[in-house]
Structures are given as structure tokens and as C-alpha cells.
Amino acid sequence: MVEELSHEEILRYSRHLLIPEVGLKGQLRLRNSSALIIGTGGLGSPVSLYLAAAGVGRIGLVDYDVVDSSNLQRQVIHGSSTVGKLKVESAREKLIDLNPGIQIDIFNEPYTSDNAMRIARDFDIILDGTDNFPTRYLTNDVAVFLGKPNVYASIYRFDGQVSVFHAKQGPCYRCLFPEPPPPGLVPSCAEGGVLGVLPGTIGTLQATEALKLLLGIGDPMIGKLLLYNALDMSFDFVKLRKNPNCRVCPPNADIHELIDYEEFCGVPGHDHDDTSAGEAWDITAIELAVRIKENHLKLLDVREAHELEISRLPSAVNIPLGQLAERLSELDSAQEMVVFCKRGSRSARALEVLISAGFKKVKNLKGGINAWAEEVDQSLPIY
Amino acid sequence: MTILKIPTPLRPYTSGQAEVEVHGIKINEVFDDLITQYPTLKSHLYDSAGKMRPFVNVFLGEHNIKDLQGMDTPIREGDRLMLIPSIAGGWHG
Numbered sequence: 272m273v274e275e276l277s278h279e280e281i282l283r284y285s286r287h288l289l290i291p292e293v294g295l296k297g298q299l300r301l302r303n304s305s306a307l308i309i310g311t312g313g314l315g316s317p318v319s320l321y322l323a324a325a326g327v328g329r330i331g332l333v334d335y336d337v338v339d340s341s342n343l344q345r346q347v348i349h350g351s352s353t354v355g356k357l358k359v360e361s362a363r364e365k366l367i368d369l370n371p372g373i374q375i376d377i378f379n380e381p382y383t384s385d386n387a388m389r390i391a392r393d394f395d396i397i398l399d400g401t402d403n404f405p406t407r408y409l410t411n412d413v414a415v416f417l418g419k420p421n422v423y424a425s426i427y428r429f430d431g432q433v434s435v436f437h438a439k440q441g442p443c444y445r446c447l448f449p450e451p452p453p454p455g456l457v458p459s460c461a462e463g464g465v466l467g468v469l470p471g472t473i474g475t476l477q478a479t480e481a482l483k484l485l486l487g488i489g490d491p492m493i494g495k496l497l498l499y500n501a502l503d504m505s506f507d508f509v510k511l512r513k514n515p516n517c518r519v520c521p522p523n524a525d526i527h528e529l530i531d532y533e534e535f536c537g538v539p540g541h542d543h544d545d546t547s548a549g550e551a552w553d554i555t556a557i558e559l560a561v562r563i564k565e566n567h568l569k570l571l572d573v574r575e576a577h578e579l580e581i582s583r584l585p586s587a588v589n590i591p592l593g594q595l596a597e598r599l600s601e602l603d604s605a606q607e608m609v610v611f612c613k614r615g616s617r618s619a620r621a622l623e624v625l626i627s628a629g630f631k632k633v634k635n636l637k638g639g640i641n642a643w644a645e646e647v648d649q650s651l652p653i654y
Numbered sequence: 655m656t657i658l659k660i661p662t663p664l665r666p667y668t669s670g671q672a673e674v675e676v677h678g679i680k681i682n683e684v685f686d687d688l689i690t691q692y693p694t695l696k697s698h699l700y701d702s703a704g705k706m707r708p709f710v711n712v713f714l715g716e717h718n719i720k721d722l723q724g725m726d727t728p729i730r731e732g733d734r735l736m737l738i739p740s741i742a743g744g745w746h747g
Contacts, residue, residue, distance in 0.1 A: 313743070402743030427741035430662040447718075448740040450708040498738065500662065503672060507659070507736065509716045593666060597694070 273302045273328065280372060284326055292488045298326060304485040305329035307394035309382050309410050311362040312336075313470030314400035314424050314477060316348035321478040323366040323373055327485065330366065331394055333378040334358040341654070345467040382406055384529035387413045396484055398422045398477060399444075404451040405532035405539070411436060411444035412529055415519050420484055420491075424477040429466055431473035431499040434492050434511065435480050438520035441494040446514035451536040454620070466501055473499060548619035548635035554609055556642040562609075569608040572640075573621040578613065582640050582651040592617045595624050604630045611636035611643070613654065656684055658735040667695040676735070681712060682725040684735065699737075711738040 276284070276298060287293045306327050308315050311334040322330055336358050338349040353361035359377035366375050378390050382401075391397055391413050399410045399421055407425070414421035420437040423444060436443045476497065483489040498507040518526045533539055554562070562568055570587035572579070579589060590598050592612070602608070602625075610618040610625070610633060618635045625633045636643065644651035658676050660668050668674055674691065678684035685706075689696045701707055712719045713736045719727045729735070 310743075400743075404740070404742045407742060425741045426743055428662045430741060432738075432741065447711060447738075448709050452707070452709045452740060496738070498661075498736070500672070502662075509713045509718070509736070509738070512718065512721050514720070593694075596697075 273299065275299070276302065280326070283370075283372070287325070293486060297486045297488070300487070301326045301482070301485055302328045304396075305331070305394045306396050306398060306481055306485065307331040307333065307391055308398045308400055309333050309406065310400035310402060311346075311348065311358045312342065312400065312402055313345040313426065313465065314474040315362070315398075316346045317471050317474035318398055318400055318424075318478045318481070319362055319366055320348055320369065321475060322481060323370045323375075325478075325482055326370065326373065327482075329374040329376060329394075331376045331378060331390065332359045332362055333380070333382045333390060334362075335379055335381045345465060345470050347471070382409060384409060384532065387529065388417065391417055391419070394419070396420045396422060396481055398481055399424065400474070400477070403538070404536040407444065408451065408535060409529065409532045412519050412526070414438070415443050415445075416528070420493075422477050422481045422484065424473045426465055426469050426473050428464060429469065429501040431469055431476075431497075431501075433473060433476045433480065433497040433499070434495060435484065437491075437493050438513075442511045442513045443517060443520040445519050446517045447496070447511055449514070449517065451538075454537045469501055472501070548615075548622045552619075552622055552633070552635050553615075553637040554634040555637050556646040559609055559636055559643070560647045566607065569603070569606045571602070571608055571610045571621070572612070573610060573617050574612050574640075581654050582644060584611070584640065584643070587611070592621050592624075595621055596628075599625075599628050602630070604628075605632070607632040607634075609634045609636055612639050614639040614641055655731065656729055656733050656735055658684070658688065658737065661737055661739055661741075663739055663741060664695065664698060664737060667698060668692050679729060680725070681714070681719055681727045681729065681735075684729060685712075685725070709740045712736070713738060 284298045338353045348365050349361045359379050363375045397414050415438040423434045425432045572587040572589045573592040610621045612618040622635050641653045644653045676684045676687045
């Protein structure tokens with residue numbers, strides 16, 4: 272427990288000390304507080320930068336990924352010089368440079384039911400900067416079971432959501448969303464994309480809520496959800512209530528310990544290896560290159576039309592995944608067909624649609640057009 | 655006439671429109687009208703048994719209709735409705 276600030280700290284935090292709601296007392300409170308940030312991506316970047324700058328004494332970072340150049344459009348804590356490095360290492364370097372007086376604990380591991388309680392136990396608050404449903408439900412349940420606030424934010428394309436889920440005082444994430452969407456119904460960001468500045472807007476709001484909670488000032492967003500849309504520049508607030516039928520937070524809840532969240536959500540949370548339709552249904556880019564020469568195969572591209580401007584296979588027919596079920600009559604189930612998308616995830620789902628409609632001669636291009644660009648035709652860009 | 659705000663993930667099914675005009679005096683009537691106008695929205699909002707999917711929330715003003723009278727909640731002229739889906743983030747697909 273730090274009981275007074277050094278002269279150097281007083282100078283560093285002087286703009287905080289001038290605010291009566293923060294002052295020396297508040298700054299000391301921050302110095303002795305801790306925050307765990309799940310994910311060091313789009314949201315984790317601004318969140319960790321601002322919490323570190325504000326002087327939160329101990330910051331935990333959980334991520335298992337490495338920095339990729341496609342992250343840099345929005346994940347501003349990383350840089351070109353740290354591409355290929357562990358995200359938690361890259362982030363720690365930046366944060367220590369920003370504020371060497373605080374402690375950064377890094378957890379280079381996927382956040383799972385096996386380690387989450389151990390990791391989160393010693394932090395005052397948890398910030399959800401995750402990018403998938405299994406880890407969101409896990410983050411919520413851990414916070415509920417440990418009685419800690421879960422500062423929530425989520426983004427998609429131009430939309431953002433922010434709230435504070437604190438089951439001791441209000442609803443939890445599951446009160447609002449009892450179940451995740453079925454796999455494939457809501458497109459992921461790599462399919463839909465995300466405006467690079469969006470996690471900056473939403474992440475700084477998330478950091479604001481975290482600082483308010485740690486300082487014990489203001490009106491935290493418990494029981495309130497912010498909905499932001501960048502295109503409309505709209506901020507809508509709605510009220511959230513505790514759901515008496517919630518399975519984790521009311522006294523009559525029937526879930527009392529962490530579950531298998533990947534099973535619950537029907538999608539992988541961590542290995543990102545959802546780009547296969549199952550070995551029997553997959554065809555690799557190299558195999559396809561041979562088969563294209565030997566046979567006349569139909570190629571079905573299930574990406575969105577605007578993605579064809581980035582890269583395309585000239586002989587492919589384009590039917591976006593969302594339209595596939597309605598446009599099956601355009602396809603001949605007797606003809607052999609290879610389905611592809613960007614990385615193989617949407618095409619794997621397209622295969623499910625086709626197979627359930629009676630198509631049998633269908634294959635999924637494993638790794639999508641990006642694998643084709645990497646292994647067969649290097650003149651195409653990878654995106 | 656009621657204005658229903660559509661979130662980005664569902665806009666591909668409303669011809670890209672951020673807000674649509676819907677008619678009805680109860681939520682269920684309004685949603686019947688919505689599906690009539692935009693039939694491809696149906697599978698995104700309802701399960702195969704015809705029940706509203708649990709990850710879709712409908713808010714009348716700032717209140718979740720689950721906290722009001724659900725699909726029977728009455729609507730008045732000029733009310734604003736909002737669809738709020740769960741979104742997960744930048745997961746690679």
C-alpha cells in the first residue's frame with residue numbers, strides 16, 4: 272500500500288490533482304488500485320494506455336496473440352516495430368514507457384475456465400476487451416462469481432456498446448444476453464470489418480468508467496447501456512434491469528461455477544481455427560490448383576461483393592453467405608463445387624447450408640482466398 | 655407510425671436503412687409489419703419455432719420490452735423502438 276505520492280508523481284499527475292473530485296486522495300487511490308484488461312487489441316489499446324497514464328498502480332494484461340500488421344489500423348498500442356511480437360510484451364513496453372511508475376502484470380495465455388479465476392482474483396475491476404462470445408461470457412461469469420465490476424465494451428463496424436455489469440448492484444451481461452447468437456448468424460468483424468477509430472471512441476469511454484469506479488466518483492453505468500453509432504454520431508442510452516431468470520447472478524441462479532464456454536457458444540474462443548469445414552470437406556489451395564487444371568470445377572465465392580475489389584478468382588460465381596439460402600436455385604447440386612471466402616470460416620458455414628439443402632459434391636477451400644494468395648497466386652493481396 | 659432503429663449488423667437486411675417506419679399498436683404487430691417489409695430479417699430475429707431469439711433485445715424508448723409487457727407491449731404514435739443485438743468484436747472469421 273502506497274501512502275504518499277513522490278514529488279515526481281505529484282508533477283506527473285498534477286492535472287488530476289487540480290480536480291477536486293480526484294485530488295491527492297483520489298490519485299493515491301488509483302495508485303493503490305488494480306485493473307485487469309482482457310485482450311490487448313482494439314479496445315485494450317486505448318483502455319490500457321489511459322489507465323496507465325492515469326496512474327492505476329497495477330494493470331493486468333491477458334492475451335495470447337502476436338501482433339499482426341492487420342491489427343495496426345486500430346490497435347494503437349502496438350506498432351510496426353512490434354509486428355510478430357507477443358501482444359502482451361508489445362503492450363507492456365509501450366505502457367512502461369508511458370508510465371514507468373506502475374506495475375504491469377502480463378498473462379500470455381488464453382483466458383479460459385481453467386485460469387480465469389486465478390488471474391482475475393487479485394484485481395479490483397475487470398475490463399472486457401475481448402473479441403469473441405465465449406470469452407465475453409467467461410469474463411462476465413468470472414466477474415459475477417468474484418463479485419467484481421465488469422466494465423464492458425463491444426464493437427462492430429460502426430456500432431459500439433458500453434456498460435458496467437456489476438451483479439452486486441445491478442444486471443450482468445447475461446441478464447441482457449442470456450444466450451449467444453447461433454454460430455454464423457451474426458457476422459464477425461473480419462467479415463464485417465471495423466472502423467479503426469471505433470475502438471478508440473468506445474475504449475476511452477470504457478476507460479472512463481473504469482477510472483470512475485476506481486476513484487469512487489460519478490455515476491457509474493451500472494444498469495445502463497450506451498449504444499453508439501459512428502455513422503449517425505448517435506449516443507443512445509437504455510436502462511437495464513436484473514433479469515430474474517438470469518442463470519448466473521440472481522439468488523436462484525443455477526450456474527455456480529465456470530462452464531465450457533466454447534461449447535455454450537458453439538464457436539471456438541481462442542484457437543481461431545474455425546476455418547475448416549471438417550477434414551473430409553476441406554480442400555487445400557494447392558490441391559485446388561491441381562484440380563482446377565484437371566477438372567472443370569464450379570467455384571463459389573461467398574464473400575460480400577465489395578471484397579471482390581480486393582481479390583478475386585476470375586471464374587468464381589459470387590453469392591454472399593447471407594443470400595445463399597435464398598439463391599440456391601442458381602446452383603446445380605450435381606456439379607462439383609468448391610466454396611471459398613476470405614479465410615474459410617464463412618465458406619465452412621456455407622457448406623452447412625449447401626449440405627443441408629442436399630448438395631453432396633461440395634468442398635471448402637481451407638484458408639480461403641488468402642491461402643490461395645499465399646500458396647498459389649502471389650499476385651493477389653492477403654487481407 | 656413508429657420508428658424502429660436498426661443496428662449495423664442487421665442493416666444489410668433492411669436495404670441498409672438505419673431507421674425504418676413500422677406500423678402497429680403492439681410490439682408483435684409492429685414486428686409482423688417489419689418482417690412483411692423485410693422478409694430476410696425473419697431468420698435473424700426469430701428461431702425456427704417462431705420465438706424471438708434471446709440475443710435480440712427490443713427497447714421501447716429506454717426500456718426493454720421484457721421489463722414491460724413483452725410482445726404485447728402497446729405502442730403509441732411517435733414512440734421510438736430500438737433493436738439491440740449482441741456484438742462480439744473483431745474476431746477473425
